[in-house]
Amino acid sequence: MNINDAKRIVFKFGTNVLRNDEGEISLSRIYSFIEDISKLHKQGKEIIIVTSGAVGLGAKSLNVNSSDGLSVKQACAAVGQCQLMSIYEDGFNKYSINTAQILLTEDDFSNRIKYLSLNNVLNTLLDLKVIPVINQNDTVSTAELSESGNPLYGVSFSDNDKLSALVASKLDADLLVILSDINGLYTDNPKENPDAELISEVKSVTSEIEKFARSASKGGRGGMKTKLEAAKVVTHSGGYVKIANGKEPQIIRRLFSFEQLGTTFFPSEVFSQKRRWIAYATNITGQIIVNIGAKKAVVDENKSLLAIGITQIKGFFSHGDVVSILDENNNEIARGIANYNSDDCKKIMGEHSDNIYQILGHKNYDAVITKDNIAIL
Numbered sequence: 001m002n003i004n005d006a007k008r009i010v011f012k013f014g015t016n017v018l019r020n021d022e023g024e025i026s027l028s029r030i031y032s033f034i035e036d037i038s039k040l041h042k043q044g045k046e047i048i049i050v051t052s053g054a055v056g057l058g059a060k061s062l063n064v065n066s067s068d069g070l071s072v073k074q075a076c077a078a079v080g081q082c083q084l085m086s087i088y089e090d091g092f093n094k095y096s097i098n099t100a101q102i103l104l105t106e107d108d109f110s111n112r113i114k115y116l117s118l119n120n121v122l123n124t125l126l127d128l129k130v131i132p133v134i135n136q137n138d139t140v141s142t143a144e145l146s147e148s149g150n151p152l153y154g155v156s157f158s159d160n161d162k163l164s165a166l167v168a169s170k171l172d173a174d175l176l177v178i179l180s181d182i183n184g185l186y187t188d189n190p191k192e193n194p195d196a197e198l199i200s201e202v203k204s205v206t207s208e209i210e211k212f213a214r215s216a217s218k219g220g221r222g223g224m225k226t227k228l229e230a231a232k233v234v235t236h237s238g239g240y241v242k243i244a245n246g247k248e249p250q251i252i253r254r255l256f257s258f259e260q261l262g263t264t265f266f267p268s269e270v271f272s273q274k275r276r277w278i279a280y281a282t283n284i285t286g287q288i289i290v291n292i293g294a295k296k297a298v299v300d301e302n303k304s305l306l307a308i309g310i311t312q313i314k315g316f317f318s319h320g321d322v323v324s325i326l327d328e329n330n331n332e333i334a335r336g337i338a339n340y341n342s343d344d345c346k347k348i349m350g351e352h353s354d355n356i357y358q359i360l361g362h363k364n365y366d367a368v369i370t371k372d373n374i375a376i377l
Contacts, residue, residue, distance in 0.1 A: 003242065015052040027087070032250060035095075048134065051133060054081040055077050100130050102135075112277060169276050173237075188212070212224070278322055278374070282322045295327045311328065317338055322336065322338075348368075
């Protein structure tokens with residue numbers, strides 16, 4: 001794709017590209033981003049920014065260590081977010097461009113009504129030629145900051161890579177540009193292996209591609225693993241993703257001047273808006289383990305998940321919650337909206353659909369999860 005053809009673009013700036021080697025805010029780099037984005041905006045492109053950096057800025061300003069506990073991180077986020085937004089507002093004002101601050105929590109995505117409402121707000125801002133500047137609300141949301149949690153509970157996003165992808169997916173963006181401190185996806189960690197090769201194009205994020213991911217870099221919360229997860233979300237929404245090194249001089253201008261930089265991910269099978277929400281945007285509260293027959297029916301034959309194919313229920317969930325569907329090797333194969341709560345599922349698992357009423361005393365559906373409410377992963 002010629003990225004100059006992209007009309008709606010989401011830019012994600014990682015913590016490490018917003019500060020210099022001393023850990024202080026890199027104003028020159030940020031203003032370079034703002035200048036280049038302003039030129040794109042004046043060309044009629046719709047721009048959304050997802051930014052990290054609030055916790056780091058606040059920690060520097062307060063002269064504290066942000067690893068000293070959750071409440072300290074939240075305090076750093078509160079102080080740093082003011083400073084971060086002030087920089088963006090001041091920079092874009094110089095180009096007569098209005099900005100809007102939007103702070104989101106995982107609840108804004110996991111709640112479908114809020115999820116749909118967010119679309120209206122962002123589209124209205126774009127219609128008014130405003131650049132939304134989005135960050136996770138770390139002061140009240142602990143999902144991104146916490147180091148631990150229930151292994152069965154999966155939040156809709158726990159880092160800004162995933163957040164930027166969800167925003168791009170929700171808005172049907174043509175392109176997500178993730179600027180980090182690495183040139184793109186490599187065949188191995190280039191900091192450890194000098195023979196690692198940059199992969200310039202990825203047609204599909206396969207299990208083979210995912211093996212190239214590495215853990216988070218120092219100072220950030222993401223890493224290539226979260227960027228690949230973000231790429232899957234956007235490419236399943238019909239968009240392109242570009243991962244490039246934000247520390248390269250004038251990187252945005254060069255990307256939009258046909259210079260071959262970074263890694264480009266191409267669109268793959270496109271999910272509907274509803275299936276995007278099921279697959280990526282909502283919190284996961286439980287797991288359903290299925291046998292090989294049920295896996296074949298759901299994945300290969302696009303059928304509903306019946307109770308007779310269920311072998312185990314993990315976690316607690318209510319009717320209407322989104323749950324993970326796993327095969328007997330604990331590989332997540334799909335996600336879906338449960339028609340029965342976890343207690344009822346335990347009672348009817350392994351049973352024929354005709355027996356549900358006799359067992360429960362009521363029968364909402366023949367299927368535990370109907371095919372229209374399943375997203376294959």
